[in-house]
Amino acid sequence: MTGLSFVFSLVGFGVLAPVIGCLLAGIDRKLTARLQGRVGPPLLQPWYDVRKLIVKQSAQVNSYQAFYVCMSLVLAVLAGAFFFAGGNFLLVVFVLTLSTLFFIIAAYSTRSPYAELGAEREIAQVMSYEPMVILISIAFYFALRTFDTGVVFSLDRPLILSLPLVFVGLLFILTIKLRKSPFDLSYSHHAHQELVKGITTEMSGRTLAMVEVMHWYESILFLGWVGLFLVWGSWFALIPAIIGISAVYFLEVFIDNNFARVKWQSMLKWSWVVTLVCCSLNIVLLYWLG
Amino acid sequence: MSATAKSPWIIHYDASSCNGCDIEVLACLTPLYDVERFGIINTGNPKHADIFLVTGSVNERNGSVLQQIYSQMPEPKVVIACGVCACTGGIFRECYNTLGGIDKAIPVDVYAPGCAVRPEAIIDAVVVGLGVLEQKRVSLASGTLEEASLPSRLTAADKMVADQTVRASALAETIG
Ligand code: SF4
Numbered sequence: 001m002t003g004l005s006f007v008f009s010l011v012g013f014g015v016l017a018p019v020i021g022c023l024l025a026g027i028d029r030k031l032t033a034r035l036q037g038r039v040g041p042p043l044l045q046p047w048y049d050v051r052k053l054i055v056k057q058s059a060q061v062n063s064y065q066a067f068y069v070c071m072s073l074v075l076a077v078l079a080g081a082f083f084f085a086g087g088n089f090l091l092v093v094f095v096l097t098l099s100t101l102f103f104i105i106a107a108y109s110t111r112s113p114y115a116e117l118g119a120e121r122e123i124a125q126v127m128s129y130e131p132m133v134i135l136i137s138i139a140f141y142f143a144l145r146t147f148d149t150g151v152v153f154s155l156d157r158p159l160i161l162s163l164p165l166v167f168v169g170l171l172f173i174l175t176i177k178l179r180k181s182p183f184d185l186s187y188s189h190h191a192h193q194e195l196v197k198g199i200t201t202e203m204s205g206r207t208l209a210m211v212e213v214m215h216w217y218e219s220i221l222f223l224g225w226v227g228l229f230l231v232w233g234s235w236f237a238l239i240p241a242i243i244g245i246s247a248v249y250f251l252e253v254f255i256d257n258n259f260a261r262v263k264w265q266s267m268l269k270w271s272w273v274v275t276l277v278c279c280s281l282n283i284v285l286l287y288w289l290g
Numbered sequence: 291m292s293a294t295a296k297s298p299w300i301i302h303y304d305a306s307s308c309n310g311c312d313i314e315v316l317a318c319l320t321p322l323y324d325v326e327r328f329g330i331i332n333t334g335n336p337k338h339a340d341i342f343l344v345t346g347s348v349n350e351r352n353g354s355v356l357q358q359i360y361s362q363m364p365e366p367k368v369v370i371a372c373g374v375c376a377c378t379g380g381i382f383r384e385c386y387n388t389l390g391g392i393d394k395a396i397p398v399d400v401y402a403p404g405c406a407v408r409p410e411a412i413i414d415a416v417v418v419g420l421g422v423l424e425q426k427r428v429s430l431a432s433g434t435l436e437e438a439s440l441p442s443r444l445t446a447a448d449k450m451v452a453d454q455t456v457r458a459s460a461l462a463e464t465i466g
Contacts, residue, residue: 029326033324033326036321037321038321038324038326038327039324039327040324040326040327041326041327041328041329042296042329045296045297045329047293048293048296048297048329049293049297049329051292051293051297052293052294052296052297052340055293055294055427055430055431056340056364056365056366057364057365057366057430058364059337059362059364196334196335197333197334197335197338200338201335201337202337203337204337204338204364205364208338
């Protein structure tokens with residue numbers, strides 16, 4: 001990753017990711033409505049929501065919550081920029097974790113019981129997916145002998161062929177990262193839940209708008225992770241990659257609509273089981289096949 | 291139409307409804323009526339909400355709760371009284387502990403009558419409320435929106451005295 005490619009990626013990701021992320025969120029809501037036999041909101045509904053939130057009166061519980069959420073957003077954008085510039089995957093993972101930590105601190109800073117419970121559940125989510133994310137990086141290194149994501153464009157066959165089980169594990173934690181049922185414990189985009197609005201309970205107006213925009217950035221970044229497994233060193237690779245990413249996104253929406261939320265204990269147990277089985281088997285396989 | 295009117299998020303509070311109106315409010319959210327067409331989402335969180343749907347009448351205990359929720363909602367916000375109980379007190383009006391409609395505790399923008407109020411009436415009321423929401427957004431932007439002052443004294447005793455005066459004068463009129 002050179003300085004110039006980073007700047008390009010920062011601008012490109014910074015501008016394009018919210019646009020595509022917003023459209024994806026709109027498609028998600030439309031699809032969800034259709035799956036439930038409804039007409040659903042307009043495609044640009046997430047954009048209207050955010051614009052409305054921006055003009056709302058600002059009512060902050062304390063003066064630093066907005067700052068924490070802002071830091072969280074900035075770090076998510078940085079992580080995406082590192083990723084799409086072909087940078088170090090471990091760096092992306094750590095910056096993204098830092099972003100989540102700021103988000104958790106923002107919720108804790110309000111001292112609201114609902115927000116605190118939401119924050120605790122968010123920590124449980126981090127505990128569930130983080131081992132998988134770290135093992136993805138390790139498997140990535142085993143397969144390619146580098147942590148640089150840019151090398152996937154010089155491969156002669158996609159990564160999914162050497163890391164099929166790791167890909168399955170990634171799909172599993174993607175449900176947590178995209179905040180989809182059954183793992184949307186800390187807050188969900190659907191109508192209200194037992195924790196009011198969980199981690200975002202005390203956020204309103206612009207702060208909440210930042211959370212929404214951050215979710216768009218994150219969605220694009222995680223779909224980028226899916227794409228990492230599907231591309232190889234040819235322009236033709238973009239077609240299967242885009243088809244694959246769309247299929248994965250549709251699968252996530254489908255899962256979201258067909259499962260009820262689970263308890264955090266089950267989430268933790270199952271994601272660790274899937275992580276251990278998928279990643280260790282795949283890494284052992286890589287060793288054997290040399 | 292601005293984004294504010296395209297994305298009204300609602301919060302529903304059951305003041306002291308018989309649950310008839312609550313069921314109708316929830317019916318609005320079912321696929322049959324599909325209020326998400328208008329961008330409406332039931333948030334259950336006053337800090338995220340733009341429209342406050344209240345069912346049932348106000349009594350001495352829930353008046354302050356109603357005011358709490360109302361004051362936690364950031365401007366621009368709209369209050370809709372769903373059902374005759376919320377509008378005027380309805381069949382509970384004469385109860386010893388009932389103050390009357392919810393406008394005894396918080397300012398109401400739209401009244402949706404009916405016992406129970408029909409989902410169509412609720413959706414209509416929300417759509418009317420969107421106009422009010424839009425006006426409030428404009429005055430918030432120009433800095434002319436005034437904070438509503440909420441009545442601090444919420445007791446049914448005042449209403450009983452007032453009711454008795456009305457009754458006494460009615461009686462006096464009948465007797466002549
Ligand atoms: S208006 Fe009728 S249905 Fe609604 S709360 Fe009052 S009594 Fe119940």
